[in-house]
Amino acid sequence: MATVSRAVNESSLVTAATRQHVAAIARRLGYMPHGGARSLATRRTHTIGVLLPDLYGEFFSEVIRGIDLTVRDVGYHCLVSSARHNGAQLEAAIRSMLGRVDGVILMSPEFTGEISRRTLHGGFPVVLLNCPSPDPAFDSLTIANYEGAYDMVRHLAQLGHRRIAIIQGAAGNFDAAERLRGYRAAMRDAGLAPDSDVEFAGDFTEESGAEAARAMLAMPDRPTAIFAANDCMAIGALAALREAGVSVPDQVALGGFDDIPMARYVTPALTSVHVDISALGERTAARLLAKLEGPADARRIRDTLPATLVVRRSCGALQN
Amino acid sequence: MATVSRAVNESSLVTAATRQHVAAIARRLGYMPHGGARSLATRRTHTIGVLLPDLYGEFFSEVIRGIDLTVRDVGYHCLVSSARHNGAQLEAAIRSMLGRVDGVILMSPEFTGEISRRTLHGGFPVVLLNCPSPDPAFDSLTIANYEGAYDMVRHLAQLGHRRIAIIQGAAGNFDAAERLRGYRAAMRDAGLAPDSDVEFAGDFTEESGAEAARAMLAMPDRPTAIFAANDCMAIGALAALREAGVSVPDQVALGGFDDIPMARYVTPALTSVHVDISALGERTAARLLAKLEGPADARRIRDTLPATLVVRRSCGALQN
DNA sequence: TTGTAGGCGTTATCAA
DNA sequence: TTGATAACGCCTACAA
Numbered sequence: 001m002a003t004v005s006r007a008v009n010e011s012s013l014v015t016a017a018t019r020q021h022v023a024a025i026a027r028r029l030g031y032m033p034h035g036g037a038r039s040l041a042t043r044r045t046h047t048i049g050v051l052l053p054d055l056y057g058e059f060f061s062e063v064i065r066g067i068d069l070t071v072r073d074v075g076y077h078c079l080v081s082s083a084r085h086n087g088a089q090l091e092a093a094i095r096s097m098l099g100r101v102d103g104v105i106l107m108s109p110e111f112t113g114e115i116s117r118r119t120l121h122g123g124f125p126v127v128l129l130n131c132p133s134p135d136p137a138f139d140s141l142t143i144a145n146y147e148g149a150y151d152m153v154r155h156l157a158q159l160g161h162r163r164i165a166i167i168q169g170a171a172g173n174f175d176a177a178e179r180l181r182g183y184r185a186a187m188r189d190a191g192l193a194p195d196s197d198v199e200f201a202g203d204f205t206e207e208s209g210a211e212a213a214r215a216m217l218a219m220p221d222r223p224t225a226i227f228a229a230n231d232c233m234a235i236g237a238l239a240a241l242r243e244a245g246v247s248v249p250d251q252v253a254l255g256g257f258d259d260i261p262m263a264r265y266v267t268p269a270l271t272s273v274h275v276d277i278s279a280l281g282e283r284t285a286a287r288l289l290a291k292l293e294g295p296a297d298a299r300r301i302r303d304t305l306p307a308t309l310v311v312r313r314s315c316g317a318l319q320n
Numbered sequence: 321m322a323t324v325s326r327a328v329n330e331s332s333l334v335t336a337a338t339r340q341h342v343a344a345i346a347r348r349l350g351y352m353p354h355g356g357a358r359s360l361a362t363r364r365t366h367t368i369g370v371l372l373p374d375l376y377g378e379f380f381s382e383v384i385r386g387i388d389l390t391v392r393d394v395g396y397h398c399l400v401s402s403a404r405h406n407g408a409q410l411e412a413a414i415r416s417m418l419g420r421v422d423g424v425i426l427m428s429p430e431f432t433g434e435i436s437r438r439t440l441h442g443g444f445p446v447v448l449l450n451c452p453s454p455d456p457a458f459d460s461l462t463i464a465n466y467e468g469a470y471d472m473v474r475h476l477a478q479l480g481h482r483r484i485a486i487i488q489g490a491a492g493n494f495d496a497a498e499r500l501r502g503y504r505a506a507m508r509d510a511g512l513a514p515d516s517d518v519e520f521a522g523d524f525t526e527e528s529g530a531e532a533a534r535a536m537l538a539m540p541d542r543p544t545a546i547f548a549a550n551d552c553m554a555i556g557a558l559a560a561l562r563e564a565g566v567s568v569p570d571q572v573a574l575g576g577f578d579d580i581p582m583a584r585y586v587t588p589a590l591t592s593v594h595v596d597i598s599a600l601g602e603r604t605a606a607r608l609l610a611k612l613e614g615p616a617d618a619r620r621i622r623d624t625l626p627a628t629l630v631v632r633r634s635c636g637a638l639q640n
Numbered sequence: 641t642t643g644t645a646g647g648c649g650t651t652a653t654c655a656a
Numbered sequence: 657t658t659g660a661t662a663a664c665g666c667c668t669a670c671a672a
Contacts, residue, residue: 001340001649001651001657001658001659001661002652002653002659002660002661003657003658003659004650005650005651005652006651006657006658008650009651013657013658014657014658015657015658018657018658030442032415032439032648033415033418033649034360034418034419034648034649034650035416035417035418035419035420035650036356036359036360036365036419036420036648036649036650037360037419037648037649037650037651038419038649038650038651039356039420039657039664040354040356040357040360040648040649040650040651040663040664040666041649041651041652041663041664042648042650042651042652042664043664045356045655046401047420054506058378058381060381061378061380061381061384063560064381064384064400065402068400068401068402072401072403075416075659077399077400077401077417077420078399078400078401079367079387079397079398079399079400079415080384080397080398080400081388081392081397081398082385082388082392083392095352095353096355096395096397097356098348098352098353098354098355099353099355099357099358099665099666100355100356100365100367100397100420102357118651119352122350139641153500235585261582262581262582262585265555265582265585265586266585267587268584280474284392321643321644321666321667322642322643322644322645322667322668323641323642323643324643324666325666325667325668326667327665329667333641333642334641334642335641335642338641339647353665353666354665354666355650355672356664356665356666357664357665357667358665358666358667359646359648359666360647360648360649360650360664360665360666360667361665361666361668362648362666362667362668363648383660419649419650503653577668599645641672642671642672643665643670643671643672644669644671644672645668645669645670645672646658646667646668646669646670647659647666647667647668647669647670648663648664648665648666648667649664650664651662651663651664652661652662652663652664653660653661653662653663654659654660654661654662655659655660656657656658656659656660
């Protein structure tokens with residue numbers, strides 16, 4: 001029994017002859033090793049858990065892609081779970097992975113530290129991905145939401161706009177809050193008074209962007225520029241503006257966030273803030289793997305992925 | 321030990337009092353059940369393996385989403401793997417999942433039955449997703465590639481086009497081959513002679529679509545309509561045509577396949593063939609779950625998801 | 641209703 | 657280099 005194990009695992013403590021003998025018999029019997037049992041004995045699953053808020057859209061697809069790409073090279077798998085991770089659900093999701101993964105990547109824009117503090121006590125390896133108020137007890141990677149939004153709004157202000165609206169992201173969402181914060185800071189730094197009348201609600205959907213745009217059009221002193229907290233809403237707004245016969249960028253300048261592939265293809269092409277999501281996944285996975293493979297390292301790392309302004313036609317900075 | 325197990329699993333054979341007692345001690349000790357060990361004893365992992373060709377783009381994101389949505393409701397997880405699954409790699413990927421999943425969804429447009437025949441012998445539950453020449457030994461779901469392509473080309477022919485080009489998908493790809501077959505059949509049925517000069521090579525990328533379009537423009541008797549085997553190539557072609565000053569749809573009609581979200585937003589909006597990818601994932605997952613949960617059923621199911629023509633401006637059928 | 645013993649399929653330990 | 661034997665952490669008869 002032990003020798004079989006050694007043969008299967010290509011151990012050097014076994015004769016080439018016996019190895020081939022074992023291999024032959026294994027083939028004849030159709031034997032295949034049982035990964036679960038191996039994990040139990042080995043205490044390594046070679047699997048990382050990926051907990052996502054939901055599997056919507058390009059963003060998550062790209063994150064998973066980055067993670068999987070990194071992880072597969074070293075023979076790991078991804079066990080993904082995408083429940084709504086508010087409160088007890090998150091805890092349940094983590095617990096259900098507990099003997100089946102070596103560590104976890106947790107992405108939850110509505111994350112509150114305490115929940116996982118209870119479940120994740122002990123030294124269970126975790127890396128937080130784009131979670132709010134990163135608990136210093138955990139490693140974490142985030143996007144430069146604040147900086148990206150700031151750059152976008154500063155750019156709009158530099159183009160001469162003084163009345164710049166924002167279409168906010170979903171309430172309670174970390175990214176949304178950070179982007180709003182960046183917007184406000186840029187407004188202040190540009191010497192523009194804050195005006196809650198031009199801070200429109202939204203929830204990251206196209207429809208909410210369209211709605212906000214329509215509300216804007218009904219205003220007496222309509223904003224001359226709009227910063228939508230993500231591209232979907234910007235595209236929704238774009239459609240609503242076109243429908244109302246309002247020209248972008250001539251009458252209203254428009255900027256989004258995320259730089260989804262579609263941003264380049266709408267008309268006019270959408271000025272946005274680019275984040276390399278796949279790289280975010282890669283970096284996060286690499287960090288987790290380091291914790292798993294490398295020596296225990298008490299240092300916690302907090303990393304931020306840069307967000308860069310991509311100027312296209314919709315903001316009016318380009319001539320054609 | 322047994323009582324603890326019963327308490328944890330909410331068995332009815334245990335007093336409420338003892339259950340709470342156990343729960344209290346568990347909490348104090350920070351005990352959490354080990355999923356792997358449980359699976360080993362139970363012989364059920366409540367996990368399905370998902371083997372994908374690669375994690376590119378919207379398509380796979382949507383498939384996974386559909387699968388996960390279906391599967392999570394019944395308490396299952398997804399173990400995903402996205403290696404290049406040609407030949408031995410596929411076998412290795414399956415084997416590495418072998419004691420860690422209850423069944424597998426296998427998607428591989430370059431799948432050849434024999435590979436898995438060897439690995440998947442015995443009654444290991446498998447459902448094929450969009451694999452070529454579905455082995456009758458396996459359940460399988462596919463997309464109506466042939467029918468969708470046929471409808472598209474017939475539509476173009478009915479608009480009066482007689483010289484209809486195709487930009488083919490990647491060589492060796494199942495979808496690509498089926499779509500080409502549909503194209504040829506529709507041409508034949510419309511009384512149009514096959515002409516290999518207008519069957520352009522492509523590989524599903526935007527760039528390959530642009531290239532094909534440029535080649536077309538150089539022809540003496542340029543086609544008046546183009547069917548691109550997917551939307552990415554159609555969009556690439558669209559860009560190339562615009563660059564050359566050729567109007568779509570006035571000078572050249574254009575149709576794609578897949579109906580990716582972007583199709584609605586390019587200018588002109590792209591006529592395409594819509595497939596509900598998420599539903600494809602859902603149906604496949606449901607089928608696998610049925611095999612896992614339900615009684616053994618020797619019947620093999622082969623299902624095809626419909627593909628429906630979506631007419632937009634790029635084909636010239638609409639006035640504005 | 642509870643406890644005891646054996647087994648799930650593998651690896652790790654320790655002799656041989 | 658090989659072969660027994662005890663873990664790994666849990667569940668499931670079976671008996672109490």
